[in-house]
Amino acid sequence: MDFDLNADQEQLQDAVAHASAKYRTAPIHPVFHAYDTDLDRDLGQGGFFDVQRQDGYGPLDAALTVETLSRLPRCAEIGASLLVAPKLLADALPRPIALLSRPDVAAARFLAQAKTAIIDAGDDVLILDLEGMARVETESLYAYPFGAFASPPDLSRARRLGATAVPVLRQWWRLVIAMEAVGALQAALEFTVEYLKTRRQFGRPLGSFQAIQHRLAGGTALIQGLRWQALNAAWSQDPVDAALAATFAQEAAQSVAYDLHQFSGALGLTLEHPLHFWTWRLKALQGELDALHGQAAAAADLAWPRRRESAS
């Protein structure tokens, strides 16, 4: 056990932070969401989407990178490229990559921008090159851009990875949910805590009220627990660990995002305030892969058989 990043890992995260430094400010115009093509380009040119394919680097480094980038108020497709695709295929796929929970899903994150779709077809995983396939960006409230096919896609063109790829896709998709949630939760909490230290009402900072402190502290415990749980799941590469992390992520996202908006008052309801860039991403993550009950059911299926011959 060693819970400190080594110098390589720290340097990688420093480099990720450096590469993304100019994207730490929220978009200037009030928007629900926007795909940041400049961020996407800079990360791609830096080779950050290929972390897992580098000698000596693995899913843990990719997970840390997803965490760091998910702290940004700006948005590009990160998780699928860093954590899912490298586990399914040795060669890099055209990106951005959209993850689809079924072939006929109504809307999916990044589908309008994506060059590749990875589709969970139940008993198969399909890799669909989206070149020439018409898609539209949907009017999403979420702070990720969502898209849909303009007409049902021609799946006969898709590359089929077979049934054994299905659990792999779901395991690493769950880790994407957990790591993106970790990044967004931390950034949203830190932003709100700084606001509550300075915003004064009744002659004192709002952050000095115990009613607020206790909920922030409780949220902090959830986030830090989730962080180590999710990083452990990246390290262990165990599907049970990933399902537990996604379960806890979707549970924590719900309560923490609610509290942070509550404490930001009406200011947090405006689109000029950046809080929604994190919280409405968290809401999207909360509903992914059949939401909390889906993750918990998967975790239970992986952790426990339904019946046992005899009780011990």
Next chain:
Amino acid sequence: MKRKAATPAIFLRTPWISRAFEAILQIGISGGDLLLEFGWSDEQTATRERIETLLATRMPPGWEEASAHGPGSDEQVAYARQFCPILGAERLLVGHWPREYGGDEAGIWDQYILREALYAIGEPRGPQYMNSNWIGPSIMRYGTPEQKAHHLPMIAAGTVSWCQGFSEPSAGSDLAALRTRAERVGNGYRINGSKIWTSYSQAADYCFLLARTGEGKKTITVFLLPMTTPGIQVKPIKALVCDGSLNEVFFTDVYADDSMRLGEEDKGWEVVTYALAQERVGSPKHVYAMAMLEKAVEHLQSQDRFDDARVRERAARALAVCDAAQKLNYRCVDNRAKGKPDTAENNMARVLQSKGEHLVSDFIADFLPEVIAGAALAPLKAYVRRTASAAIGAGSAEIQLNLIARNWLDLPRGE
């Protein structure tokens, strides 16, 4: 997982990244082998296997029955007096202590591995976990040669029970408000007052007692008081939590001579701060919760009652919280093992741990109500009773949250 020298040529396409990665290349060449990783070393795995083998083969009979009672019950105190000497003979009971006091100078991680293995079966050390965790270390640090020679061998041998004379009717979370007073008389002290909630005291041989010796709020002194001293009376309190967990202890003109004082007079706050710091890190109660969850699930499976999606979902949600608590606990143990100062992550781990304990207890209550209503599965029933105090004992949840707000979030104090 050992890292090879990094060759991140792909990262060198742009100058600003290239600068950052020059350092990586150098580190790769120098071969730093520390890194974030969650695995056990071969030595740690061997330690765990050794302990688990010992537990599988050397446990005295009767633990299943005793574990249906609380850690302060007569049954568990008696069981611990059989079991702890076995651990003691293997130098495991106080493995992390120095050799001169009967330990094996084992690392913090070995100590934690032992605790996890013991908590997974319900902590058969009963009240004696306190002895090795913080009472012994406090005596080592502040005790006289005579006190060390008297107490430490008994603790290391597993033959002695202690209780913790801290809380009082007017001093709970605000421990420094305690009123039990020790007055100077001749070469000793006359102690008057009372303690409350004192777990294990009805069966304890000694009390680690805090008493006021001056007027300042933290002017207190620690005594290592034999419970056979005249003037001590223990009254059990019937409670939701298990037998022996809650007692009142009355001190009426109890005479303690100077040899029973631990550390200097009036300097007990330092001693108790040290003692509590030993206690706070890495209590693996979440492992106990996971073991009880597993037992509940096994029982439901055996009766074909684990097919229901609601039941399965609730089990997984409880497991997810316990798992997060465990990983955060590992983080805290790692900090301690590296000699770093404790952080509010300890408090966060406690918060998650209590949440996990509550979820497991509620799982049992909701899906195995016969456990609470009747006599089935006595260890689960005892567990439900114990968890009534999950977020209260050893620093209430609200105190933990205050410390996180102050020490981690740096939020301003109320004005």
